[in-house]
Structures are given as structure tokens and as C-alpha cells.
Amino acid sequence: xxxxxxxxxxxxxxxxxxxxxxxxxxxxxxxxxxLLDETPGDSEAEDVAKAVKIxxxxxxxxxxx
Amino acid sequence: MSKVxxxxxxxxxxxxxxxxxxxxxxxxRFSVNPHxxxxxxxxxxxxxxxxxxxxxxxxxDNPVHNELRRMQSxxxxxxxxxxxxxxxxxxxxxxxxxxxxxxxxVDLWEAFALKIPSIVICELLGVAYEDSxxxxxxxxxxxxxGSTSEEIGESMDALxxxxxxxxxxxxxxxxxxxxxxxxxxxVKEGLLTAxxxxxxxxxxxxxxHDTTSNTICLATILLLQHPDQLEKFRNGDDxxxxxxxxxxxxxxxxxxxxxxxxxxxDVEVGGQLIRAGEGVIAxxxxxxxxxxxxxxxxxxxxDRDARHHLGFGFGTHQCLGQPLVRVEVQIALxxxxxxxxxxxxxxxxxxxxxxxxxxxYGVHELPMTW
Ligand code: SF4
Numbered sequence: 001x002x003x004x005x006x007x008x009x010x011x012x013x014x015x016x017x018x019x020x021x022x023x024x025x026x027x028x029x030x031x032x033x034x035l036l037d038e039t040p041g042d043s044e045a046e047d048v049a050k051a052v053k054i055x056x057x058x059x060x061x062x063x064x065x
Numbered sequence: 066m067s068k069v070x071x072x073x074x075x076x077x078x079x080x081x082x083x084x085x086x087x088x089x090x091x092x093x094r095f096s097v098n099p100h101x102x103x104x105x106x107x108x109x110x111x112x113x114x115x116x117x118x119x120x121x122x123x124x125x126d127n128p129v130h131n132e133l134r135r136m137q138s139x140x141x142x143x144x145x146x147x148x149x150x151x152x153x154x155x156x157x158x159x160x161x162x163x164x165x166x167x168x169x170x171v172d173l174w175e176a177f178a179l180k181i182p183s184i185v186i187c188e189l190l191g192v193a194y195e196d197s198x199x200x201x202x203x204x205x206x207x208x209x210x211g212s213t214s215e216e217i218g219e220s221m222d223a224l225x226x227x228x229x230x231x232x233x234x235x236x237x238x239x240x241x242x243x244x245x246x247x248x249x250x251x252v253k254e255g256l257l258t259a260x261x262x263x264x265x266x267x268x269x270x271x272x273x274h275d276t277t278s279n280t281i282c283l284a285t286i287l288l289l290q291h292p293d294q295l296e297k298f299r300n301g302d303d304x305x306x307x308x309x310x311x312x313x314x315x316x317x318x319x320x321x322x323x324x325x326x327x328x329x330x331d332v333e334v335g336g337q338l339i340r341a342g343e344g345v346i347a348x349x350x351x352x353x354x355x356x357x358x359x360x361x362x363x364x365x366x367x368d369r370d371a372r373h374h375l376g377f378g379f380g381t382h383q384c385l386g387q388p389l390v391r392v393e394v395q396i397a398l399x400x401x402x403x404x405x406x407x408x409x410x411x412x413x414x415x416x417x418x419x420x421x422x423x424x425x426y427g428v429h430e431l432p433m434t435w
Contacts, residue, residue, distance in 0.1 A: 011138070
């Protein structure tokens with residue numbers, strides 16, 4: 001699993017950081033998403049999938065490998 | 066999806082399916098601009114308020130929207146808001162202590178549900194305790210359905226003026242709060258004027274009060290009507306409470322008149338062509354009862370995973386204050402039911418007056434006893 005985030009569209013809602021705190025965090029100055037782990041293990045797969053779904057800006061994408 | 070007639074006689078598209086609502090709220094070809102002739106306001110008052118305030122993050126599309134939003138979003142980061150838990154817990158406990166001393170029945174709306182978000186937003190913004198009475202008086206008038214439009218206008222001006230003066234003071238002597246941060250980062254740097262900061266912050270007030278307090282009141286009734294769910298909620302750990310609150314947010318969806326947009330281009334939504342200039346009502350409260358997104362959607366079930374509900378909207382305008390709402394509602398409800406286990410309505414259900422026509426669904430008052 002390889003994750004990409006789009007900081008330009010992110011609105012800093014923090015849903016991702018709340019759901020998968022090992023994978024996502026937020027920039028201190030404006031709450032915009034920071035990707036902590038670009039290739040997290042399978043243990044994070046479920047939370048990441050949920051984060052992709054609920055991200056209001058659809059700013060997170062996941063690809064294989 | 067169908068065409069409906071709104072209060073002023075015009076037509077708009079009513080979008081109700083979960084996937085379609087998400088699509089509309091996410092797609093930038095649908096605008097929130099209240100000056101656009103096709104934009105369908107919920108009421109005359111809503112249209113006027115949105116046009117009147119500048120800068121207004123409810124009324125602006127990207128890229129300007131995101132730019133303004135980012136001036137405030139640092140204060141609503143998850144880590145930041147989670148740090149408020151002990152303070153919110155303390156305020157909730159104090160409000161319950163005070164309530165327990167009052168003669169019964171107690172109006173839960175006034176004594177508890179409105180108090181918590183009001184005090185929290187004052188402290189977040191950096192409004193001093195000596196000023197909080199003034200602040201509270203005017204913000205109450207803004208959210209009460211009984212207020213006349215003159216009263217609303219008056220209170221709005223009073224609050225904007227008050228916040229502007231406060232911002233000017235904080236440019237000189239900043240403290241640790243939202244107004245000070247905006248005074249230093251925006252006003253001092255010449256990015257926004259003190260009045261513009263005041264306008265942005267008045268909106269935090271309007272958006273935060275009524276929605277949170279009505280959610281707390283309606284959720285109290287809802288849980289009392291479902292004793293088995295209430296039992297689980299009361300005995301549950303933080304995780305059970307957090308999950309339960311997501312289901313409450315899905316089930317109640319207090320902003321019950323949908324999100325309003327206007328199409329800037331021809332766009333196809335769920336097989337239907339919406340033409341440029343047509344108004345759209347994205348009915349997130351109906352979408353949250355769509356069985357393709359939630360199994361057995363009309364059942365209130367605190368065990369379900371409802372985190373993908375649209376109660377805070379979707380897309381770029383999704384609620385900025387949602388982490389705060391979550392913390393407030395979780396602590397308020399869990400503490401209320403644990404500390405007053407015999408809590409019950411003081412009048413029969415039929416006597417409770419619900420605000421069907423207000424922008425935010427809720428109650429006028431909620432007499433409770435124990
Ligand atoms: S959920 Fe989406 S919009 Fe919110 S912080 Fe994460 S990436 Fe940004």
C-alpha cells in the first residue's frame with residue numbers, strides 16, 4: 001500500500017489524523033495533512049481505507065505496492 | 066432526485082442519495098455564492114446574513130475559501146482540541162453541579178446545553194470573563210428563534226464591534242487565543258483588517274452555538290427513548306461513547322434543511338443533468354438515512370460504525386469546528402447520564418416544542434427532572 005496526499009486541496013479537517021494517527025498528522029500552522037508513513041503495513045489498512053472514504057476533500061489516495 | 070419549490074416560489078433540485086450528496090458537496094462546479102441569482106437560500110434571513118458578512122467562509126468558493134479557512138484551522142486541529150478535554154470536563158461538571166442545586170424542573174437547554182459551547186467558544190476566542198455576560202447575551206439572541214430581525218441585526222452589530230475592538234487590543238497585547246493569533250498573524254501583517262477578523266470570528270459563534278446545543282438536547286431525548294442503547298452508552302468506555310456520538314450525529318443531523326448550492330456549469334449527477342444556474346439542495350440529512358450507506362438506516366444503533374455520516378457536511382465547506390463538537394457532545398452526554406442516572410423528561414413528550422422551521426432543528430426548551 002502506497003499513500004499519496006494532496007495538501008493543496010486538504011481543508012485540515014483532521015479526520016485522517018484522528019482515524020489513523022500513525023499514518024497522518026496535521027501541520028501546526030494550518031492543520032493541513034502531513035503524511036507520516038507513505039507505506040504503512042497491513043495493520044493500518046482498515047483505518048487508512050476509512051480515512052480515504054471520509055476525507056471531505058478527497059485528498060488521500062492509495063495505490064498498490 | 067427531484068425538483069422542489071422553495072419558500073420564495075423558485076425551484077431547486079433536491080439531491081437525496083448518499084453518493085449524489087457527496088458528489089455535489091465535493092464538486093467545485095457547485096458554488097455557495099449567495100449573490101448568484103440561482104442560489105436557493107433556506108430563508109430570507111439566511112440569504113441576507115450570508116450576503117452581508119465579509120469575508121464569509123460560508124459564502125465563498127475556492128481558492129478564497131481555503132485561504133480564509135486556513136487562517137483559522139490551526140486552532141481546530143485534532144491535537145489542539147483534544148487538549149481541551151480536561152477544561153470541557155470541568156465546565157460540564159460545574160454546569161451539572163449548578164443544575165443539581167436548582168429547583169426542578171430544570172431547562173436543560175438553558176442550564177446546560179447552551180452553556181457549554183458558549184463558554185468554550187469564549188475561552189477559545191479569548192473573551193475575558195468580565196465581558197462574557199455581554200457576549201452571552203448577544204450570542205443567545207442570535208440563536209433564539211424568538212428574536213426579531215431588528216434584535217438579530219442589533220446583536221450582530223454589537224458582537225462585530227465588540228470583537229473588532231478586542232482584536233485591536235490584542236494586536237498590541239496578544240494573549241494565548243484565537244483572536245490574538247489572528248491579530249498577530251493577519252492584522253499586524255496587513256492580510257486582514259480588524260473588522261474582517263471580527264466577521265470571521267462572529268461566524269464561529271453562529272455556527273457553533275445552536276448546532277451543538279440542539280444536538281445535546283435532542284440526543285438526551287433520543288437516548289431516553291432507547292433505554293437499551295442508553296444503558297450501553299452510560300456503561301461504555303470512551304470508545305463506545307465516541308462511536309455512539311457518531312451515530313447520534315448521523316441520526317439527528319440537526320442542520321435539517323440541507324446544504325445549498327448553485328450549479329456554475331451543466332453537470333450530470335446520478336444520471337440527471339443539472340443545468341448551469343440551477344439551484345441545488347444537497348439533503349445530507351436524507352442521505353444519512355440511505356440504505357446503500359447505512360444498513361437498516363432508520364434504526365438508532367450506537368454499535369454501528371457511522372463515522373462516514375454527512376452531519377458535518379462534505380467537501381471543502383465541511384464543518385471547521387467538528388473536532389470541538391465531538392469533544393463537547395461526548396463529554397456532555399456521557400457525564401450527564403452518569404452523574405444523573407435518573408434523568409428524565411419533566412413533561413410528556415407531546416408537550417415538547419420542536420423547532421421544525423428553524424435553520425437548525427432543535428427544541429425551544431427542555432424541562433428535565435430526576
Ligand atoms: S481528512 Fe482530508 S481534508 Fe481532513 S486533514 Fe485529512 S487529508 Fe486533509
